[in-house]
Amino acid sequence: MMTGRAEITCAEIICVGTELLLGDILNSNAQYLAQQLACLGISHHYQTVVGDNPLRLARAIAIACERSRLIILTGGLGPTPDDITTATIADFFGVPLVENTEVLADITAKLAQRGRTLGDNNRKQALLPRGANVLANPQGTAPGILWQPRPGLHLMTFPGVPRELRTMWQTSAIAYLQAQGWTDGVIHSRTLKFWGISESRLAAKVDDFLKLENPTVAPYASAGVVKLRISAKAKSLSAAQQLIAPVAAQLKGMGGIDCFGEDDDTLGTAVGQLLLRHQGTLAVAESCTGGGLGAMITAVPGSSAYFMGGIISYDNAVKERLLGVSSQALLEHGAVSAIVAEQMAVGVRTQLATDWGLSIT
Structure with missing residues (x-):
């Protein structure tokens, strides 16, 4: 049995969604929240993924209550029958769900902007545990909650849509945690x-x-x-x-x-910065990568200032005809060789009239 819960100061993340358990989608919300907690200096020791099942979710909440003072739940706030997070939380803590008129008005207005009317399924999203504060969602119809269901225990919920969660975290959650004295360093x-x-x-x-x-x-x-x-x-x-x-x-x-x-730098951005600094231009010749090298370079905004184009020379005949690779080099050394790679780079630089040629074979 665990004791001294009031002295435990760590946070815990519970992500709700059968699609996460099945691996259908990447759990980017857990990654983002973990990074944000670290930035705020909040200790975070546990993460749990639970499917859309009330009994298993209630069990996960019970375990979290025994070892953490801040519980963050994501997912399960939508309008469909398998969105069970809010109702499960209310049932676990023994409080009723109450319709929040301000949330209902916000949902109605957002649906109207999309040319839709309020139905019973969306009305469900305005039902929040009695006593919980609203965590506003500027982008979607699923609000979260900020709540102290017990002394010393804080609970926050977010929708599973990453864009909505991140906006809510930045606009409301950080300020709440700061006000509660959680951000010590x-x-x-x-x-x-x-x-x-x-x-x-x-x-x-x-x-x-x-x-x-x-x-x-x-x-x-x-x-x-x-x-x-x-x-x-x-x-x-x-x-x-x-x-x-x-x-x-x-x-x-x-x-x-x-x-x-x-940090966010890639090899593509590093190459681009070097070319811009030296006012150089680049062309690529590819074989086994099938355009992957060019895709990496052009993924950088503004790459048109230095990247002129590329040639995908998968077949040896294309290497010879378009890039000037010698048949002798191909015969003696094979397509996957340093000498062929060099001739491909020289050839594409010549063909596209660039300062630099880069090849992969």
């Missing part, structure tokens, strides 16, 4: 990104940094890119940034490792 992170080195090799090179406590440095890899996340906890964002800055500068200045960007 912040945790801030910067992520440095490296290419051309394995996670184990990078970890070995920065071993001394991995022993730091505040900020901490942790390596991880994803999709061909190795990253170092530097995280610091402080009383304010600026103080956390000051703790991180010298460590980031030392890591970026180390020899033998190439940091191409930070």
